[in-house]
Amino acid sequence: MSGNIRQRLRDEIENEILTGHWVPGHRLDEVALANRFGVSRTPIREALLQLSAAGLIEVRPRRGAIVASVGAERLIEMFEVMAELEGLAGRLAVRRHTDADMKAILETHEACRQAAEAGDSDAYYYENERFHFAIYHAGHSQFLFEQCSALHRRLKPYRRLQLRVRNRVAKSFAEHEQVVAALTAGKEEAAGRALHDHVAIQGERFSDFIASLSHARSSDMRQSAAAKT
C-alpha cells in the first residue's frame, strides 16, 4: 500500500475535476489538499504535476495550480480530434474484431437501447461510455485505445451535459444503430464515417452550448468570490 498513494490521489483529484465538482479556474491549494487527504504536500505535488502533464490543470510557477479552463474553441478542436480517432477505431474494429468483441459491442448497444427507451439519460450516459470503449477495444490497438480513453474521459463532463439536451439521447442512439449496422455488415468506411459523425455532431453543436455554459460558470465564480469575502 505504498506508491499507490500517489495514484490514488491523482485519481481522486482527477475525478473531482472531471465530474465538474471543481470549476475551471479553481485554485488547487497544496496544503488544503494535503490536510484533506491526510498526507504531506509531497505526494500531492507529485499528483498535481502528473495531472498537469495530462493537461487537466495548469501550474503557473510560484503561483499554484488551477483547473485548466477549456475554452469553446479548444473544446471543439478536441471533439474534432476525438471524431477522427473514433472513426479510425471504427474502421479497425470492422477489420479486426473477434466474436467476443462483437458480442460485447452488441450487449452494450442493447443496454443503451433500454436506457434510451426508458428516457434515463444518466443510465444512457454510462452505457454509452461502455459502448464506445467496447469499440475502442475491438480495434485491437492498445495505443489507440489509450488515446481514445484519455480523450473520452477528458470530454466526459461536456458529453454528460449535452445528453440532457432535449432529444439528444434518442438521436444519439439512432446514430449508434447506424454504427452497429455498419459494424455487423463489415462495412469499414461506413462504420468509420458513422462513428466520426456521431462524435463530430456533438462538437458542432457546442458553439451555442458553450455560451450558456460559460455564462453559468461566471455566475459560479461570482458566487465563490462572494463567499471568499
Added chain:
Amino acid sequence: MSGNIRQRLRDEIENEILTGHWVPGHRLDEVALANRFGVSRTPIREALLQLSAAGLIEVRPRRGAIVASVGAERLIEMFEVMAELEGLAGRLAVRRHTDADMKAILETHEACRQAAEAGDSDAYYYENERFHFAIYHAGHSQFLFEQCSALHRRLKPYRRLQLRVRNRVAKSFAEHEQVVAALTAGKEEAAGRALHDHVAIQGERFSDFIASLSHARSSDMRQSAAAKT
C-alpha cells in the same frame, strides 16, 4: 529562474531518451540524476513523474523508473494513429490555411528539396520536421497541433533511423511533393490521403525494421552488461 528548473530537467531527460542516448529498459537512478544536475532528488522525481505521465518512462512502485520500451506492435499502432492525425491536419490545412501558412509550408518544402538533392539525410530529417509542423500549424487547431507535436516527437528516433534506409529520403520527398500539390490545388481529401499515406508507409515497413533494431539493442545491452562487471 525558479520553477523552470523542473521544466529544464524534464526537457533534458526527455532529450536523452528521445535521442536514443538511453536505451529502453535503462534505469533512471534518482540520486545519480540529482548529482549530475546538481539538484536534490525532489525536482528530479517531479520531472520523472511528468515524463511517466507522457508515457516516456515507466515507474514501478518502489522499484524505480526505466525508459519505456516501445514494442514493435505498439510502434506500428503509434504510426497508425499519427497517420490519421496527419491526415486530419492536412484536410484542415486545406480548409483553413492563410497565405503566411502556405508560404511557410512552401519554404520548408524547398528546404527539404535541397537537402534531398544533396543527399543529406540529417538535414532532411530536420527540414522534414519543420515541414510537418508547418502543416500542423496551418490546420489552425491548437489541440491537434499539440497532439501531433507530441506524437511526432515521440516517434522522432524511429523516423530518424528510417531516413537512413536506402532511397527513403528521395521517396519521402516525392510524397511531400504530392502533399504540396494537393494543398496548393485546394484538394482536401487528396491532401489528407497523401499525408496519411506518407506517415502510414513508415509504420508499415517497421515489422522487419524493428527486428534489426531490437537485435542491435540486445547487443547494446550485452555490451553495457559487460561494462558493468
Added chain:
DNA sequence: TCGACGACCATTGTATACAAGTTTGTTGAC
C-alpha cells in the same frame, strides 16, 4: 480621495531527514 511604494504574510519550490521495501550478497545446510 486616489495612487504608489513598501513591508509582511501566505504559498510554492527545493533540500534533507527518516521510513519502508527491494535487491543482492553471504553463509549455511543439504
Added chain:
DNA sequence: GTCAACAAACTTGTATACAATGGTCGTCGA
C-alpha cells in the same frame, strides 16, 4: 556444488524544514 534463507545495504516514498517569490494590505504623499 547448488539452493535457500537471512541480513545488510541501497533505493524509493513520504514528511518536514527552510528559502524564495508573489500577492496583499496598509500607510504615506500628492
